[in-house]
Amino acid sequence: MQYNFNEIEAKWQKRWAAENTFQANSNSAQKKFYGLDMFPYPSGAGLHVGHPLGYIASDIVSRYKRHKGFNVLHPQGYDSFGLPAEQYAIQTGQHPATTTKTNIERYRQQLDRIGFSFDWSREVRTSNPDYYNWTQWIFIQLFNHYYCYTSNKAQPIAKLIDLFENEGNKHVNAASDEGVESFNSAEWKSFSSEKKEEILLHYRLTYLAETEVNWCPALGTVLANDEVVNGRSERGSHPVYKKKMKQWSMRISAYAERLLEDLDGLDWSESIKEAQRNWIGKSEGASVKFNVKDHDEVIEVFTTRPDTIFGVSFMTLAPELDLVQKITTSAQKEAVDAYIKASSLKSERDRMADVKTISGVFTGAYAIHPFTQQLIPIWIGDYVLAGYGTGAVMAVPSGDQRDFDFATHFNLPIPNVFEGVDVSKEAYSDKDNGVITNSDFLNGLKIKEEIDKAISAIEAKQIGKRHTNFRLRDAVFSRQRYWGEPFPVYYVNGLPRLIEAQYLPLVLPEIDEYLPTEDGAPPLGRAKKWAWNTSTNQVVSNDQIDEVTTFPIELNTMPGWAGSSWYMFRYMDPHNQDQMASQDALNYWQNVDLYIGGSEHATGHLLYSRFWTKFLYDINEIPVEEPFKKMINQGMILGESAFAYRIKETNKFVTQSKAKDFETDPIHVDVSMVNVSHQLDIQSFKKWRSEFATAEFITEKDGSFLVAREVEKMSKSKYNVINPDDICETYGADTLRMYEMFLGPIEQAKPWNTAGITGVHNFLRKLWKLYHNGEQFEVNNAAASKEAMKTLHKTIRKVTEDIENFSFNTSVSTFMIAVNELAKQKCNSKEVLEPLAILIAPFAPHIAEELWEKLGHNDSISTAPFPVYEDKYIVEEVKTYPISFNGKMRFTLDLSLDLAKEEIEKSVMNDERTKKQLAGRTPKKVIVVPGKIVNIVG
RNA sequence: GCUCGGAUGGUGGAAUUGGUAGACACGUUGGACUUAAAAUCCAAUGACCAUUGCGGUCGUGCGGGUUCAAGUCCCGCUCCGAGUACCA
Incomplete structure (x- = not known):
């Protein structure tokens, strides 16, 4: 029977969805495991093979933990506010919500096809009002708190007002802006309410202040420090200037000491911790x-x-x-x-x-x-x-x-x-x-x-x-943009007032164009209905603004990192209408046990999330001080770009080996038109772009045209993107999953090279054949041979170790060795093949489910107990000793492991080959390490 | 400049606490099957020397060192990658 991966994979993906196989349960007596991928931004380009690398790793661990009896929370969702959708909206007039929705649908299709065990019932989207209700709510909490250095935590602003009334601010030990005037109790009491409000703004954890900001004219918005790279915007690489503007800021500097100290307790890579230490400075x-x-x-x-x-x-x-x-x-x-x-x-x-x-x-x-x-x-x-x-x-x-x-x-x-x-x-x-x-x-x-x-x-x-x-600066929190969370803020006499939490969410209004207004106000300045009526507590039309009951609403929106700074907690209870998440859910799930994502977020997302987590902890909203206990940073998968050499100022191309004879420009060529031997498909190339239709070619002797290859970042503009869908179509998701792991250590950057994928695909076919006899599924109930049991248990031991150590590339090799050995042993025993299916299920879940079903199970393999390694099956009696002379291995000798040092030495010295090596010399010294090695010196 | 990684066959990469370097896979070569091709299976494959066979020399970026034994530990360099950069 053929290994029909397309059919098998479609079948199980459907079953998992229909049966909610991976739904996590928040009321459980089981021990929990929370495995999370870094929040994806659903870009229009879709996924390329680099994106799923981390998702596959976290999926393997999550599936493994289910086999180990854990209640696993493994959710996925979308960081769906952001610049690209808005830039696209500016160009096309299409509402960013529409673009975002389309992109999310495509992402979902691509993700589903790879067979992830996500609990989709918990999906969140930051642009969804049910979600940003709570982002706005957190903003309100920040506004209503200040940071007290004496108790070393956030405290309600009411407490600060008490202090001011009793003793002024001379002895207040709190985080504040520079140069706040000092006053005593009587002075405070004499201040107008406006003046009081201005003073309080100097202490609030989110505050409005005239600050020097990174202004990016091309994007029409300010940027946070971590969004500026070498003086240019991270997105689009536009120049950035310093400018003074009145902006919302987050007083992250108040948490600098704690953010620094608590790094020590985190199981993160040293390089990310170091980057944060330097950033905090x-x-x-x-x-x-x-x-x-x-x-x-x-x-x-x-x-x-x-x-x-x-x-x-x-x-x-x-x-x-x-x-x-x-x-x-x-x-x-x-x-x-x-x-x-x-x-x-x-x-x-x-x-x-x-x-x-x-x-x-x-x-x-x-x-x-x-x-x-x-x-x-x-x-x-x-x-x-x-x-x-x-x-x-x-x-x-x-x-x-x-x-x-x-x-x-x-x-x-x-x-x-x-x-x-x-x-x-x-x-x-x-x-x-x-x-x-x-x-x-x-x-x-x-x-x-x-x-x-x-x-x-x-x-x-x-x-x-x-x-x-x-060195850590307060983070600018306003963006002069449309596609982000509105601030729950309106202005009375130029001073900010907050909309009460019970009237949230404050929903993003519709506007006609996604551009700033003519007088330079942010896009929300175009909204016709963007005023707050304080008596009805509703958003009303701007023409009702009377500065008595109805006031203008803030025109800035929140930055991209607002929604992503707390999403890990929303997954614990994503549909809660009354709270960001229930206390029960928060207490049960605590924080993320394993976080997988790129290291590029070291000084942005990963720092802001830690800041908000500490704040939410201070106000007793959540039980943990750190969001991510352990983190693994996957390396980037690079593309292998292809270049055709075009002779300068002509439409003539020259094959790679002859290019040095001409003055040429390298032209990026779509890698799909190039085969593994670097030969370009000239016909497709001519059709690719009209300018090449009449191109001429100087070829190799055999008529082929060779391109040059170079490893670069995978990107649309370099025409070197490999789409995971295509790999799934040709080889199947199980092959893709295992191949991505097989490429090398998860944390290392590496170029994608499709050439090796056949090896992994063949391995899965060999695995399939183990359970079949010709066309027939056939597994017997007879006891397995000693060798087969040994192979099995060796595999259990290594794979278990590897998963615990995130060394997935070596587990794939281990499976290959196991299948090669079992095939050689002609093993067809259920005693071995059934546990083998479970072992491989985290890596190649579809084929594992199919085999599991054929083995006679009705339930999904996903919670079948993981096989446990037993020593007795692999105890060796004999060791093949390497026998070295002066440190160089000359031959091997099989000896019983029971032998004492002296006996080993005797056997070695009596061996013919030893005598030959020594050629009559008397050894100075014989080193015997039982179970390891023998070294003869002399 | 500073900080953190890294360097192993033609390629991706293995190698427990210092103990048989190159597992596994790709590629390449040869063979079987086939009218042929594909697929599959078998064998060889670090370099060099020797070859009928046994074998030998070198070899983990470079130069030293420690050790019976070094890819692994120590000292000094080179190159590559990432982050950061007038931080007082």
Whole structure:
């Protein structure tokens, strides 16, 4: 009987769907396992063979856990708000919801065809109002909380108001914006409600503030720091500029310390943890205030080297600082203004590319050194970033290379504060060694001590204090876009008010065009019905806005990461209308046991999710502090692009081996027109694009035309995309699943090469044949042979180990070895073949189900207990010892494992071959490791 | 620059705690079956030398070291990939 994979796979996919085979149960006494794939964005391009790699791995583990008796939650859904659908809407006028729906349907078809054991009854979509109701709800909770550093958790804003009423804000130990004015209880009480609201906004965990943002004109929106790559937008690679705008932000910086500390407890790859550590960027030191001569203004700097404070010879401020305007002297004003203008016009990218050029301008003002009272010139320079620390540095040219370069360039003094070190050529920036000199009370101390001593002195003088600074910035949360969650916010006198949670969801309104309005407002500015009536609590038409009961609603929408920051909890109870998820479900499922996805989300999604999880934990909404206990990052599957060489300025192509004789341009060719021997199908190529219809070809001697190949990222534009549907059609989903695993270690990037797939496909056919005799399914009930049992148990042991270690490529080899051995043994025994079917079920579920059914079972194989390895079947009595001479293996010798060291040595020394190797020499030493090896030295 | 990975046949990749390097698969070559092809099956396949057979030398990016024994451990490099980048 033929292995008819198409028929078998369709049959079981239908059965699984009809019988809800993979539905998870939230009320279970069973132990739980939660396996999750990173949330897919349903792009218009559909899936290519790289996407399912991680899904296959998590599916194998999920199926394995079901066999092991776990109640498994293995859901899937869509991160369905986002830029591409909206860009497409702008071009075509098609509603993004329509595009999204179409894309999701295609994704679903493709996913279904690969035979995943997803519980589709739990599907979520972030663009669905039932879902974003709770995204909006979380936003409200964030708004209604602040971060208290004393209790080290989020606290209700009402508690903060109490504190303000009782004692003002002098002793409040809370996360807030820079430079919040201080007030006492009486002052607070005297403030207007508007003023109070403004102050509270400086403390709320999500807040509206004028901030410097990454503005991307091409996309018409701001971007978060992690969405900017090398000064360009991650999507589309458009230039990004700095701009001040009033935006919603998330006070993730309040959680910096916890986000950093808790990394240690996570079973994630070291590289992702390290990326997060760097992104959070904790540094310890001191903040120090410098008075400005003839001004009331104070310059506060952050430094990790307060011990070098006597080496300060100038100050540098970021040009963007407001302070610059205030202190610049009239003589320098023109130069300073010109410099500020020039640097604001540079994009982030230009500024970064310009690292080597040193630029700056003197402001004319002087700071006063707090210890020596010396006057220190204040400069501005764009090597100082407004966004880090206070945007000002105390420049110590002898101890910092950038300060040194700046000083050298502008001929500023370089006072040396290091004993016995030459600082005429470069700064001495060693942070572990060195002794301070020329520094009054710090002279002669080692770095660690002197830092402490310097901070004590600074604190005693009340000019600063010990301070820990984080690189992590608050995350901009507004997007000037249509296709995202609306904020549940309306404005009264320009101040934000929140719509109460009971009136959620606030549903995205319809608009005529997905573009900003003429006066530059976000697309929601086009909505006709986008006002909030506070007496009826409804969205009403804009013409009813009276600023008494009816007010305008926020026009920005939330960013892509809003919905994806908490979706892992919604799967636990996806249809709950009253809560984000029930306490029972949250307590039972806890968090994700295994998370599989790419490492590109290291500083975005994976950090934001951790932040929201900690917040939800703080407000007692969920029982865990971390969303993902263990994570595996699958490597990218790369494409193998094909190039045909076209002779410059002609329509003539030349085969690869002769290309060097001409001046050519390589042209990407669709890989579907190229065979495994790299020969191009010229006829298809001519039909492919009209410009090639009349192309001429210089071929090899045999008339074939060879292309060049190169490994690149798989992408539509490179014509190297391999579609999993095609593989399923030709070889079947089971083959695809096993082949993707067989390619190599899951975490490693690798090129897709279809050539090897036949090996895996043949293996499945051999497996099928084991259970058949010609046309007939045939498995006998006789006891299996000793060898067959040994093969089986060896396989059980290795496969179990491999799954636990995520080493799926080696399990596929193990199965191949098992089937080869069983075929050789002519094993046809149910005692072996039945457990074998279960073993392979997580990898190749369709063929396993079919064989299981033929073996006489009515239930799905999916919960059949996983075979348990038993030692007794593979106990060896004899070991084939490698016999080495001076470390080189010369021959092998079969010896009983019972033998003692001395007996082994005796047998080896008596062997003819030993005598021959020694050729009469007497060995100096004989090393015998029982069960392992014998090595004769001499 | 810094951080984290990686480098093993023609190819993808195996190799327990340091203990037979190259499992498994692709590809290639030869053979069987066939009128032929495909499919299938069998055999060989790291390089070099030797060959009737037995065998030998070299070999895991490079150079050292530790050890009876190193792909694996240590020291110093080279190259490739990823992340990050004026972070005070």
